[in-house]
Amino acid sequence: MKLVIAIVQDKDAGKLRSVFIAHDIMSTKFATAGSFLRAGNSTFFVAIDEERVPKVLDLIKETCSARQSYMTPPVTLSNEPVDQPFPIEVQVGGATVMVVPLDSFHQF
Secondary structure, three states: OEEEEEEEEEEHHHHHHHHHHOEEEEOEEEEOOOOOOOOOOEEEEEEEEHHHHHHHHHHHHHHHHHHEEEEEEOOOOOOOOOOOOEEEEEEEEEEEEEEOOOOOOOOO
């Protein structure tokens, strides 16, 4: 057994949950928050047989797309000049995925 932990942007979370359901993949979703853009994320936990891990990873990759967004630099109250006074384009979305072994798995 493996535990797949996938952190995805909230914009992709609903679609990923539906894809998991359509492929009979049980998951648990938690609302989480990232610190970079202070945007909402969702973290999925999937306990799955090792031979099904590639399918789970493929579904995540197909469902969670990276996209460009704009970030406004933080406002500072100091008199120091701001290096980046205008919004900058950053890549958001996609998924951060970890696969870890499970020593045991019990369903009650």
